[in-house]
Amino acid sequence: MIRISQALKIETSKAIETAQSAGDLPAFEIPEISINRPKQADHGDYATPAAMQLARLARMKPDTIAEMIINHFPDTDYLRAIERTSGFINFRLADHWLQQQVEEILAAGSDFAKMDDYAGKRLQVECVSANPTGPITVGRVRGGVMGDTLARLHRAMGYDVEMEYYFNNAGKQMRLLGESLKARYLERLGQESDFPEDGYQGDYLYDIADQLIEEQGNSLADADWETFKDYAEASIFVMIKASLKRIGIEFDVFFNENSLYDDGSVWETLDALREKGLIYEALHPEQDEDLDERPDQEELDATQGEPATWIRMRQLRDVKKDCVVVKSTGEPTYRLPDTAYHINKLDRGFDLLINILGTDHIEEAKDVAAMVGALGYDSSKIKVPLHQFVTITEGGKTVRMSTRKGEFVTLDELVNDVGPNAVRYFMLARSPESHMDFDLELARKQSNENPVYYIQNAHVRCASIERVAAERGVFADDGDVSLLADPRELALIRKLLELPEIIDLAVDELAPHKIAFWAHEELARTFHPIYEEIRALYSDVPEDLAKARLKLYAAARIVIRRTLELMGMSAPDQM
RNA sequence: GCGCCAGUAGCUCAAUGGAUAGAGCGUUGGUCUACGAAACCAAAGGCUACAGGUUCGAAUCCUGUCUGGCGCACCA
Numbered sequence: 134m135i136r137i138s139q140a141l142k143i144e145t146s147k148a149i150e151t152a153q154s155a156g157d158l159p160a161f162e163i164p165e166i167s168i169n170r171p172k173q174a175d176h177g178d179y180a181t182p183a184a185m186q187l188a189r190l191a192r193m194k195p196d197t198i199a200e201m202i203i204n205h206f207p208d209t210d211y212l213r214a215i216e217r218t219s220g221f222i223n224f225r226l227a228d229h230w231l232q233q234q235v236e237e238i239l240a241a242g243s244d245f246a247k248m249d250d251y252a253g254k255r256l257q258v259e260c261v262s263a264n265p266t267g268p269i270t271v272g273r274v275r276g277g278v279m280g281d282t283l284a285r286l287h288r289a290m291g292y293d294v295e296m297e298y299y300f301n302n303a304g305k306q307m308r309l310l311g312e313s314l315k316a317r318y319l320e321r322l323g324q325e326s327d328f329p330e331d332g333y334q335g336d337y338l339y340d341i342a343d344q345l346i347e348e349q350g351n352s353l354a355d356a357d358w359e360t361f362k363d364y365a366e367a368s369i370f371v372m373i374k375a376s377l378k379r380i381g382i383e384f385d386v387f388f389n390e391n392s393l394y395d396d397g398s399v400w401e402t403l404d405a406l407r408e409k410g411l412i413y414e415a416l417h418p419e420q421d422e423d424l425d426e427r428p429d430q431e432e433l434d435a436t437q438g439e440p441a442t443w444i445r446m447r448q449l450r451d452v453k454k455d456c457v458v459v460k461s462t463g464e465p466t467y468r469l470p471d472t473a474y475h476i477n478k479l480d481r482g483f484d485l486l487i488n489i490l491g492t493d494h495i496e497e498a499k500d501v502a503a504m505v506g507a508l509g510y511d512s513s514k515i516k517v518p519l520h521q522f523v524t525i526t527e528g529g530k531t532v533r534m535s536t537r538k539g540e541f542v543t544l545d546e547l548v549n550d551v552g553p554n555a556v557r558y559f560m561l562a563r564s565p566e567s568h569m570d571f572d573l574e575l576a577r578k579q580s581n582e583n584p585v586y587y588i589q590n591a592h593v594r595c596a597s598i599e600r601v602a603a604e605r606g607v608f609a610d611d612g613d614v615s616l617l618a619d620p621r622e623l624a625l626i627r628k629l630l631e632l633p634e635i636i637d638l639a640v641d642e643l644a645p646h647k648i649a650f651w652a653h654e655e656l657a658r659t660f661h662p663i664y665e666e667i668r669a670l671y672s673d674v675p676e677d678l679a680k681a682r683l684k685l686y687a688a689a690r691i692v693i694r695r696t697l698e699l700m701g702m703s704a705p706d707q708m
Numbered sequence: 709g710c711g712c713c714a715g716u717a718g719c720u721c722a723a724u725g726g727a728u729a730g731a732g733c734g735u736u737g738g739u740c741u742a743c744g745a746a747a748c749c750a751a752a753g754g755c756u757a758c759a760g761g762u763u764c765g766a767a768u769c770c771u772g773u774c775u776g777g778c779g780c781a782c783c784a
Binding site: 167168169171172173176180182185188189195218219220221264301304305306438441442443451452453454456457459460461462464466467471491492493494495496497499519521522562563564566567568569570572583584586587589590593594597598599600601602605638641642646647650653654655658661662664665666668669670671672683686707708 | 722723725727730745749776777779783
């Protein structure tokens with residue numbers, strides 16, 4: 134199954150090349166040809182502004198260049214006409230070819246839009262990566278949905294994809310978690326307890342405490358915080374995995390940051406950076422002279438003690454001040470283990486690493502890329518799509534999202550409200566760099582006029598017509614697709630054939646929201662009006678045409694189902 | 709103060725440097741004794757924040773201004 138725009142790109146280049154060797158166009162290096170989709174129907178199915186782009190290179194009028202390209206355009210089976218209009222070249226698809234694509238889609242079945250462009254390439258997607266201190270919150274869900282959808286889209290392009298979750302179960306926050314659980318445990322036993330300052334106040338710790346009492350009674354009253362930390366961590370991971378699974382996100386690997394200490398790679402990374410001359414010990418960082426920054430109290434206090442270990446970040450990228458890699462306490466900052474982690478990932482042989490982060494981590498991403506690059510690794514293999522925050526509002530008021538204070542909306546709460554399909558869709562349906570405002574009240578109301586149902590209903594209608602046809606003893610098997618000559622039937626076929634191109638585009642731009650927009654505004658919006666008008670089983674529709682139309686709707690069903698699958702949504706047979 | 713991202717219909721958002729900037733929601737008015745009306749049709753709604761520039765062509769690229777978000781830790 135070909136992707137037309139890709140094919141046209143190649144054919145157009147060929148046409149230019151042929152024109153050049155025939156002497157109809159002067160010699161010049163052929164630039165990337167852009168193929169686009171005209172908004173107006175009378176401009177054809179596809180168009181290229183190539184002639185205008187080449188006008189300067191060729192020192193000829195666009196119209197003349199267009200003429201030459203058309204004259205030398207290779208023969209294809211899918212084009213009916215190639216036209217020239219005011220600088221553009223317009224391509225029209227042949228009806229018989231379009232009709233035949235219905236058979237192609239049916240033959241491909243659930244393999245439709247599975248491509249092999251990147252066959253043999255390995256991709257790892259890292260997302261969510263929340264430390265196990267509490268339930269998954271909506272901010273993390275956005276990254277998770279983006280990551281999982283990108284994984285699905287890359288699989289469709291032939292990538293071998295692994296999903297990975299990176300976490301840290303050591304450190305101050307986890308200690309605080311253990312102490313918080315211990316306090317809740319004692320509280321539930323009716324004993325005196327000191328709830329730690331800045332402890333985790335969420336109700337989920339009561340649940341875990343209750344569970345713990347059920348299993349262990351009061352035998353842990355004198356146990357240390359680590360016992361509680363271990364128990365809390367295990368319970369929370371069970372919760373996290375279950376919540377994510379509800380929206381179709383599952384991980385292949387859970388990678389513990391601690392393992393990078395256990396195998397020595399954190400310190401090896403530091404040594405390697407030191408060998409590059411990028412490391413020094415000092416009380417203060419080196420910084421640009423024009424940096425008029427007043428040192429804050431924390432930093433002054435810290436400098437009273439031992440020197441810290443700094444990296445010459447100013448040599449690696451455009452920053453004004455070097456960065457700490459090891460604190461004066463001897464503990465590394467995130468930069469060091471993160472760099473070790475990315476090197477670990479690259480050493481595992483992935484061709485591409487996608488790491489989904491919130492925009493507040495942009496500096497971190499740049500630091501790590503710079504450090505990985507400084508050590509001689511190819512940091513261009515690391516792609517970091519950033520997403521803006523999700524604000525949850527309820528009745529116009531913003532719900533604060535602090536895990537520690539226990540004021541947050543969890544993934545489970547969201548799924549309970551609007552269902553897993555709506556969570557997937559809405560988290561996906563806006564461009565990552567746009568801030569997302571998720572109004573709970575609105576989301577709850579949306580059950581009736583939700584794009585989710587609009588898209589899914591297209592599938593329901595296809596399933597339904599198949600059911601009814603079978604009841605009446607009409608089957609599509611020997612339907613003749615060449616009867617699908619109505620412009621609306623052809624329009625639907627055209628739309629179905631766009632899916633592979635959308636996948637290609639979304640992968641190319643790491644823009645998973647494109648599939649959600651297309652599913653709603655293009656696929657479903659094309660499908661429903663046509664379905665209303667192009668009836669298959671009315672008595673005035675001849676049987677052979679009915680069979681052909683059943684084939685068309687069977688093909689539509691395949692494409693809709695595949696699209697929903699790529700978005701991690703279900704394709705119901707009935708509502 | 710410095711840096712990054714954003715600013716498009718009343719609201720939430722789309723739009724590879726391409727032809728007349730599109731959807732949904734909301735508003736207004738129409739459609740069902742036939743494959744599920746969770747649907748369809750139609751109308752209204754825009755100086756793409758503002759000012760310059762680049763070019764055959766700009767919502768898109770560049771410069772400046774304004775507004776909002778996020779960073780600017782010996783937190784991650």
